[in-house]
Amino acid sequence: GAVVSQHPSRVICKSGTSVKIECRSLDFQATTMFWYRQFPKKSLMLMATSNEGSKATYEQGVEKDKFLINHASLTLSTLTVTSAHPEDSSFYICSARVPGGPRGKTQYFGPGTRLLVL
Amino acid sequence: QQQVKQSPQSLIVQKGGISIINCAYENTAFDYFPWYQQFPGKGPALLIAIRPDVSEKKEGRFTISFNKSAKQFSLHIMDSQPGDSATYFCAAITAGSARQLTFGSGTQLTVLP
Numbered sequence: 320g321a322v323v324s325q326h327p328s329r330v331i332c333k334s335g336t337s338v339k340i341e342c343r344s345l346d347f348q349a350t351t352m353f354w355y356r357q358f359p360k361k362s363l364m365l366m367a368t369s370n371e372g373s374k375a376t377y378e379q380g381v382e383k384d385k386f387l388i389n390h391a392s393l394t395l396s397t398l399t400v401t402s403a404h405p406e407d408s409s410f411y412i413c414s415a416r417v418p419g420g421p422r423g424k425t426q427y428f429g430p431g432t433r434l435l436v437l
Numbered sequence: 438q439q440q441v442k443q444s445p446q447s448l449i450v451q452k453g454g455i456s457i458i459n460c461a462y463e464n465t466a467f468d469y470f471p472w473y474q475q476f477p478g479k480g481p482a483l484l485i486a487i488r489p490d491v492s493e494k495k496e497g498r499f500t501i502s503f504n505k506s507a508k509q510f511s512l513h514i515m516d517s518q519p520g521d522s523a524t525y526f527c528a529a530i531t532a533g534s535a536r537q538l539t540f541g542s543g544t545q546l547t548v549l550p
Contacts, residue, residue, distance in 0.1 A: 360545070361543070362541065363526070365537065424471075
């Protein structure tokens with residue numbers, strides 16, 4: 320499969336601060352990356368689609384000023400949770416699609432980032 | 438609107454038994470159906486996937502059965518092992534450049550030793 324990494328794996332921050340999460344494709348170039356949020360014992364909710372060199376596409380109900388996404392290179396997308404509050408505490412997972420070929424049919428996921436806002 | 442319905446929500450199977458998880462969909466624009474396995478605190482890992490023009494795909498102990506006319510597909514785990522205990526998500530992907538994933542609600546599988 321394709322390898323996607325995330326950093327940090329977990330972060331604890333104070334309410335009101337901003338947190339940046341990095342998602343990297345390690346063995347392929349990803350023109351498209353996705354950001355998901357997952358609550359305990361729930362399915363993954365797509366937050367936004369990140370396209371290299373252009374603005375991210377946000378799903379309905381996701382505040383784009385709250386969750387800033389930057390996809391500056393073909394191997395890196397970042398999600399910044401701005402002015403984080405306790406309700407933003409969650410498991411954030413990124414994924415990437417391998418362009419073309421059999422691996423391009425689906426998405427490969429990072430290991431996730433656990434965010435806890437105090 | 439839940440586009441991919443998954444059942445059961447939880448499943449307990451004895452070691453060596455067969456685990457069966459079912460999914461159904463409505464959107465005929467889906468053209469690829471992957472299954473993901475997720476362990477606690479980890480991201481989902483692609484397990485096996487199938488195209489709608491194939492009725493069955495087998496990889497080791499994992500088999501997907503696909504019924505296009507009924508818009509249903511299922512995952513069978515043969516000879517289930519305690520290490521298979523995880524949450525399983527079926528998913529569907531829409532054709533086109535976006536290729537967004539739509540997940541089922543997940544099934545928490547527990548395989549008893």
